[in-house]
Amino acid sequence: MGINAPLNRKLRMALVGGGQGSFIGRVHSIAACLDNRAVVTAGALSSNPERAKASAPDYDIAESRAYSSYQEMLETEAKLPEDERIDFVSITTPNHVHFEVADAAVKAGFNVVCDKPMTFDLDQAETLLKSVQESNVVFAVSHNYTGYPLVRQAREMILNGELGEINAIRSQYIQGWLRTQLEAEDQKQAAWRTDPSKSGAAGAFGDIATHAYNLGRYMTGLLPETVSCSLKTFVEGRKLDDYGTAIIRYESGALGSVTASQISHGRENDVEIEIDGTKGSLKWRQENPNEMIVRQNGKPHQIYTRDPNAPFTNGSGAAACRLPSGHPEAFFEAFANVYSSAFDAMVARAAGETVEQRDTVYPNVYDGVEGMYFIQQCVASSSQDAAWLPLKHAAARK
CATH class of the missing domain: 3.30.360.10 (Dihydrodipicolinate Reductase; domain 2)
Known part of the structure; x- marks a missing residue:
């Protein structure tokens, strides 16, 4: 059986945040790629454009897919052919940036994995919930201990x-x-x-x-x-x-x-x-x-x-x-299990299925609001x- 059957390919990951000096960005990239089901393809790795570009080689991101801002990334990736563009966006920034990136990614039709807490405040969380409900995207929150x-x-x-x-x-x-x-x-x-x-x-x-x-x-x-x-x-x-x-x-x-x-x-x-x-x-x-x-x-x-x-x-x-x-399994493996459960749903969505957004093995947007x-x-x-x-x-x- 191929990787992520019936897609038979790796899911393409975009990382927002995670630039030089970041802890959680590296964790997300390792966890997402642990089971060989995803590859880091693109990134807007810092709010500082120079640092964003300089951090791209750390993730083996090609220069053409290393973006100066998440807005540029989402706009450019959405225009790429379906067999090239990213499948999901992982958000690893400080809390105050989560909502604007997540909401824009959802509205652009991309799946999202967002670090916790999901947003800066409850109003943002409830707004984001509505955006996810109106879409068919997969939205996971990285409560990795689950x-x-x-x-x-x-x-x-x-x-x-x-x-x-x-x-x-x-x-x-x-x-x-x-x-x-x-x-x-x-x-x-x-x-x-x-x-x-x-x-x-x-x-x-x-x-x-x-x-x-x-x-x-x-x-x-x-x-x-x-x-x-x-x-x-x-x-x-x-x-x-x-x-x-x-x-x-x-x-x-x-x-x-x-x-x-x-x-x-x-x-x-x-x-x-x-x-x-x-x-x-x-x-x-x-x-x-x-x-x-x-x-x-x-x-x-x-x-x-x-x-x-x-x-x-x-x-x-x-x-x-x-x-x-x-043989001990711990932090990275648990984080990867959250990703793997979300990947199952992403593959189903890519195959044209309507995915469950509330009752999921992985923590979701409803858990984020809570x-x-x-x-x-x-x-x-x-x-x-x-x-x-x-x-x-x-x-x-x-």
């Missing part, structure tokens, strides 16, 4: 009732890299992530709590009802939060908590989730991603490993694996002394 095999294993277990009724979700994302005011030292990543004009209304909560929140939604499917949140800025002179905790009430009666920190000494990328059900509980940690603990009272604790051939591995878990057990609503309501709650505010959004409801 791509880990044991996360997908847990999701299927939970949705099949193996943990019983879900009572509680505790998720966290703990870092320590912003313990000092790195943004004052002109550190590129710190500078834009702590700048309200580029990052948005939230700091740590917009940057990493969105991952922790999305992970709970993805694994359990529970619909949120209300939220109470307290955000704090501990580093003097910083303009956005660097620590916070949110309590979530779900429609089912379950309770959830989301904690995010970027000022905890010695912590790196500690994404962890625990889920309690009436029949059992589970725990998964991103820094040890190939193991998941499942517990039941009166029974020995079970350690599920990432093993595509084991009888305890369900279909979702096995489908997300590439290697035999014992994430922006979560940020908005958490910031608003914190400004009102942790008042309970609605967390229902139409994007989550059919």
